[in-house]
Amino acid sequence: MSKPKVATTSLAGCFGCHMSLLDIDERILQLIELIDFDKSPIDDIKEFTGRCLVGLVEGGCANEENVRVLQDFRKHCDILISVGDCATMGGLPAMRNTIPLRECLEEAYLNGPSVYNPSGKIPNDEEIPLLLNKVYPCHEVVKIDYHLPGCPPSADTIWQALTALLGDKPVGMPYELIKYD
């Protein structure tokens, strides 16, 4: 029987959650006994090669490409997990949600005290994905099966969730793993 597949992605996140995943250290060897990575920055596979058991999503949706990728994950993954506060709540990027988009862009590219931009233009290349009016947590865009809070969730938390799911066991978290003070 072939191993189940896991895909991961970073949307509007800082890659910190992926770093935390890598923090499982030598357990990564155990992990690759259990699974194959599909689309993921870890193995640099860019597009899905087939159906996955689990999709780990870091970051919320700040632009149209994030939405497209997230919807792609939903299509290909049986179980989708929001990993970290950006995915579950929008996190730091969502701080822009109280400020109109145009003002955000003007502050970033024209008016900010450290801006050097002799062109006086806001970047607008075809290649740049369009921003959404706000940053959305993943569950506002597609159905999410599990949420792992934390910024980032600790390696142990991620490990616990993954091994439970792969072992077809309920994802129960000991208090220490979801306690943040």
Next chain:
Amino acid sequence: MSNDLSAAVKEICLQHNNDRIYLMDILRKVQVDHGSVSDEAIDAIADAVSIPRVEVESTATFYAFLSKEKKGKIVIRLCNDIIDRLAGVDVVAKAFKEELGVDFGETTADGLITLEYTPCIGMSDQAPAALVNDEVITYLSSDKAREIVRTLKKTGDPKKLVSRLGDGNNASPLVNSMVHNNIRKKGDVIFADYPDGAGLKKALTMSPVEVINEVTNARLRGRGGAGFPAGMKWQFTRAAEDPEKYIICNADEGEPGTFKDRVLLTDYPERLFEGMTIAGYAIGAQQGILYLRAEYAYLSNLLENVLAKKRKDGVLGKAILGKKAFDFDIRIQFGAGAYVCGEETALISSCEGSRGDPKNRPPFPAQKGFMGHPTCVNNVETYVAVVRLIDMGAAWFTSIGSKGSSGTKLLSISGDCHAPGVYEYPFGITIKQLLQDVGAEDAKAVQIGGPSGQMIGKEDFNRTICYDDLATGGSVMIFGADRNILEVADYFMEFFIEESCGYCTPCRVGNVLLKGYLERVMNGQAEEADLEVMKSLARTVKTTSRCGLGQTSPNPILTTLAKFYPEYTKLLKTSKDGFKPSFNIQEVLQESQSITGRKSVHFS
């Protein structure tokens, strides 16, 4: 000019002995005299009363009837609560806007008139209704709205708006208002015909402990909503060690659709004060406070007059009815437009001149209440019931009503029915009977106990009003066959969002989220899973909020989900691909597309 303001404000403070306890009165007076409680006025008050500026500011900015911005000399507050919406308040609102040339929240250019919305002002039986300064205007129509504006522009005097007088004491020169009592059914306890004074006289022949025992044996429970046994509360307050004790009457009557206390305050204030005096005797209190909502300021002359008369007659003041050791007096404390101040600990904060923030319990008011002294807070109707109860005895009282709920209950009935008004029923009355009596047999839904209570449908009309079944502080709102239940729930959520004091995150934020989900359902963008999220969020808000407001605020959603589930499910979407129907990519890209001037490549 500004020195004038400061001097005038300090004069007001001086009239109140520069005492912090009277901060609410000071602020109200400043607002009325100067149209606002400006930063300058706040400075002057802090200075005169010798308290930190921030304390004055936090109180001044908490209440709907106080404002930093300058208001017009006349403020029109149109009730846009649910019952008024059913009664067509939108055409009235439109007429006001057109005639004044300003929108809600604005003031006419000449500074004469400010137009505002307000939640229930306790006139749901004569909706649509509005307050014009202290005057109450009932049964509004668009024509009347236009006429009101014209009269105000011509005379500048809200008193000129009162044309027909109401019944009972509403017609007294001390009140002079067009409000109607609408007492539709009199029972044996509250509205019974009996002479004033008998209850107090009898109480004074008993020992205080005997009085409390009588109240306990009568199994009288609080009539304000929560239904706590009154005898037990009295006994706790009496037992508290501190000899300085207070009796407070909760006349905040803020639960939308409740107006029975208004009628008691209008036509039975003697009985209310008598009941408070009996409580004072039983508990060993020296001072009573009537906490009166600002919306009922039109009753203040009448109430002060009754108090003065009682002092003259020796039934208030020193050595009441010749009883040497018994001194008791009552004063009126006005609120300033905040529903949460009906919650007893918030009410006490307000009486102390602070923001109407609820307090942590324990300690309960019976141990540490007003200014840290043992305090008994009861509803208007509870005190009125005591008078008759003491006069007739506990055995008589328990013979009325149902097994677990003795006595009668006043119901304020409004909405889609022929005879809205106040009804006194023995506990145990069925909803069916009540609907028959008010002329609403074809009702689709009944909201029992106001927004914080529950919505029930036809299958529950055989249930009864009593503490063990449908408990209520008295609000009964009836919705006819073609009413949209979800719109009602949505409005109730809006009410709680507006009235939350903001202290607890679950109440402050959770209710906004809940309303968002509800709107998602109403817009046909929700799926079944969203209903589950709503339920779980509602449970979180209920269980993690500090006071009764947050603990009941999700009820409009929870009870309509329970009783009117098909109204939700018929609007649900199913999503086959797991994409949320509420997420509309075109909508959220619109702003970006207009800023960049290009179309989406991923979603075209």
